[in-house]
Amino acid sequence: MSPGPQVIVAGAGALGLSAALALADAGCSVSVWDPTESPSASAVAAGMLAPAFEAALDAETAGDLDLLLAARNLWPGLAARTGIGIDRSGTVAAGSPAWLSEVRARLMRLGLRGPDLPRGLLEDLAPGVAPGLQALLVREDWRLEPGPALSALRREAEAAGVEFRGEAVRERTDADWLVIATGAAHGLAEVAPELSRLSPIKGQILRFSDVRGGRMSLRGEGAYAVPGRDGLAVGATMEPGLCDTRIDRAALEPLVRAAGVLLPGLAGATFGVSAGVRAATPDGLPMVGLSRTAGVILAVGARRNGWLLAPLAAKLVTACVTGRDPGPYAARLDPARFASGGTGKTAR
Numbered sequence: 001m002s003p004g005p006q007v008i009v010a011g012a013g014a015l016g017l018s019a020a021l022a023l024a025d026a027g028c029s030v031s032v033w034d035p036t037e038s039p040s041a042s043a044v045a046a047g048m049l050a051p052a053f054e055a056a057l058d059a060e061t062a063g064d065l066d067l068l069l070a071a072r073n074l075w076p077g078l079a080a081r082t083g084i085g086i087d088r089s090g091t092v093a094a095g096s097p098a099w100l101s102e103v104r105a106r107l108m109r110l111g112l113r114g115p116d117l118p119r120g121l122l123e124d125l126a127p128g129v130a131p132g133l134q135a136l137l138v139r140e141d142w143r144l145e146p147g148p149a150l151s152a153l154r155r156e157a158e159a160a161g162v163e164f165r166g167e168a169v170r171e172r173t174d175a176d177w178l179v180i181a182t183g184a185a186h187g188l189a190e191v192a193p194e195l196s197r198l199s200p201i202k203g204q205i206l207r208f209s210d211v212r213g214g215r216m217s218l219r220g221e222g223a224y225a226v227p228g229r230d231g232l233a234v235g236a237t238m239e240p241g242l243c244d245t246r247i248d249r250a251a252l253e254p255l256v257r258a259a260g261v262l263l264p265g266l267a268g269a270t271f272g273v274s275a276g277v278r279a280a281t282p283d284g285l286p287m288v289g290l291s292r293t294a295g296v297i298l299a300v301g302a303r304r305n306g307w308l309l310a311p312l313a314a315k316l317v318t319a320c321v322t323g324r325d326p327g328p329y330a331a332r333l334d335p336a337r338f339a340s341g342g343t344g345k346t347a348r
């Protein structure tokens with residue numbers, strides 16, 4: 001039997017590891033290179049797999065519910081393959097009556113249902129929500145724990161024969177394929193000029209290790225709260241143009257205020273802060289597919305949905321290498337949509 005194509009994956013974040021595992025499962029000989037132990041964005045993320053609220057609340061992905069849902073629907077298969085735990089119980093939105101009615105209207109425009117939650121049930125699912133706030137429940141949005149998910153992806157990739165090297169990729173190399181999954185980094189822009197279209201968005205996230213939170217993720221006005229094994233994660237700032245991971249208390253103030261409005265019990269509680277850098281394209285969707293450089297595949301620019309989109313990106317990367325049908329979303333994520341300086345919007 002002839003050996004499969006040799007693939008080097010640059011980057012061991014959610015996108016790189018998911019792609020490496022899918023490529024190994026497809027018979028490729030894969031090595032993943034990454035100089036850092038803990039990938040910037042993937043490790044600090046909240047882990048929400050949130051097609052509904054991302055389409056309803058974020059203007060950048062308002063028209064992409066179908067794609068986000070398709071990505072989420074690939075998660076049960078990846079979870080079964082890797083042992084990653086997925087909480088599918090749903091997400092609660094809680095806020096002022098005016099805000100909640102706007103959220104409800106946006107969900108309805110997307111064809112999604114968000115039944116109201118009576119106060120008693122809200123207290124049970126998300127204890128501590130401020131009195132006077134109203135709430136609704138969306139079943140479409142799930143979540144995972146990023147730290148254990150990264151470990152599980154790496155463990156399963158190693159078991160599938162993927163090799164890991166603790167160094168940066170600096171050039172095209174002589175492997176059959178190079179997959180660039182380097183997050184917000186521009187280091188390989190000479191190899192793949194498309195990387196110059198990425199811009200950074202710094203994100204800071206609070207972790208209240210002494211607060212357990214409820215059973216469900218919460219979305220509020222200007223803040224979300226996600227219960228997890230390390231306590232309650234409250235996020236996140238969106239700081240376009242910044243690519244450092246310095247903790248900036250001043251930039252955190254609006255988030256801390258919004259968290260206090262949602263969960264007044266957080267006032268005065270101690271929290272730690274971590275920061276990561278998201279990579280964004282001009283249209284808010286990632287670039288996944290062939291670069292104009294021969295033999296190079298991109299899987300970058302997942303902005304605030306890299307965990308959600310990781311299995312879809314892995315599927316498309318694998319299709320580039322194997323020639324399999326990439327499915328209906330390849331054109332929307334094709335890096336070529338930004339050729340000649342385009343914004344990509346017309347490709348949707």
Ligand SMILES: Cc1cc2nc3c(=O)[nH]c(=O)nc-3n(C[C@H](O)[C@H](O)[C@H](O)COP(=O)(O)OP(=O)(O)OC[C@H]3O[C@@H](n4cnc5c(N)ncnc54)[C@H](O)[C@@H]3O)c2cc1C
Pocket residue numbers: 010011012013014015016033034035036038039040041042043044045046047048049167168169170181182183184185187188202203204205235236237275276277278279299300301302303304305306307308309
């Ligand atoms: C605060 C915050 C909260 C978030 N919450 C969510 C959420 O709830 N749900 C969700 O879906 N998404 C969330 N995101 C977004 C998500 O984390 C990212 O979209 C995703 O992690 C990006 O993964 P990645 O693999 O592309 O990049 P990264 O995780 O940044 O990994 C890129 C890796 O490439 C490596 N690298 C760089 N250059 C090279 C090179 N030359 N050679 C080799 N390796 C290299 C880096 O060391 C890094 O480890 C959040 C992000 C932030 C910052």
